[in-house]
Amino acid sequence: MNSPRTISWNIRIMFKIGDIKIDSKIVAGPMAGISNAAFRELLYENNADLVYTEMVSDKAIIYQNEKTLKMCEIDDRFHPVVIQLFGSEVDSMVKAAVYLDRFTNADIIDINMGCPMTKVIKTGAGSALMRTPDLAVEIVDNVIKNVRKPVTVKMRLGFNADDMNYLSLAQKLEGVGVKAIALHARTRSQMYEGKADWSHVKRLKAALNIPVFGNGDLRTVDEVKMRLDKTGCDAVMIARGLVGDPFLIKKADAYLHDGTRYEVTIDERFETCLNHAAKLCVLYGEGTGIRMMREITPHYLRGLPNSAKVRSLSNHISTYEMLKELLDDYKKTLVF
Secondary structure (H helix, E strand, O other), rough: OOOOOOOOOOOOEEEEEEEEEEOOEEOOOOOOOOOOOHHHHHHHHHOOOOOEEEEEHHHHHHHOOHHHHHHHHOOOOOEEEEEEEEEOOHHHHHHHHHHHHHHHHOOEEEEEEEOOOOOHHHHOOOOHHHHHHHHHHHHHHHHHHOOOOOOOOOOOOOOOOOOOHHHHHHHHHHHOOOOOOOEEOOHHHOOOOOOOOOOHHHHHHHHOOOOOOEEOOOHHHHHHHHHHHHOOOOEEEEEEHHHOOOOHHHHHHHHHHOOOOOOOOOOHHHHHHHHHHHHHHHOOOHHHHHHHHHHHHHOOOOOOOOOOOHHHHHOOOHHHHHHHHHHHHHHHOOOO
């Protein structure tokens, strides 16, 4: 089923992943603890066309971990969806991928080679796979041979500045049948610090025949357009920039189409924050959903005047009504 979209202009097919048509230059990337079903629904309401899930563990799928299986559930209303898998062993990755292929309605399976977190690296997964490129290719090759869904990869430049092997690895992955590659233009050792070096995205796009997504430091429509123009990549992947600003997809779509600058109102920002909270409460229950909103709410207030106190108070909310009251009281102090 096609995702709901509210823009009025004619949608153009931008590129394909396998046989799946993608109609936008903006891809919503995966974020652990954020890219759950509630957030994905919010993104589709803001014109997203391709959205990634949180990464899921191969071992957790094999052992039928209830929480992980819940993360793999995809709402029939919102497609296409990429489900991201991480692990470091051929057999377990293949078994988990086969499960995702047969028993979920995700459209694409992505192999994570970009996560920089220590707990993932210690298992040899995530960006640690870039230190073992032969194993990385073997895993992807075997996954592709055993599933029907298109397989993609998200990677970094390399594990560190002395071993930036993204180009050779990406070419090998294309050779075994990967349908698209997303490149976060930092090394693992950089984590999320410093600036992403998008010159490597341009270099990767020139070297491959499959779609390439560039990722890193995207928070404005001007940055989106500039990166697309300068690198020639098929799409940009935005992740952290969408937290508190899911409108960025809609804004970028409009700007890329005809230069329109879509302005988000204060009311729209606060209503979306409450909408986000409501969806999390439905998904996880009010207690857990509102605890999650303690970290998310400050992002919706980013750039607003005198918001420091409100951000601090948001750390103590425990119900949806407390959040609503907090935002209502704050809004009264703003001059429109």
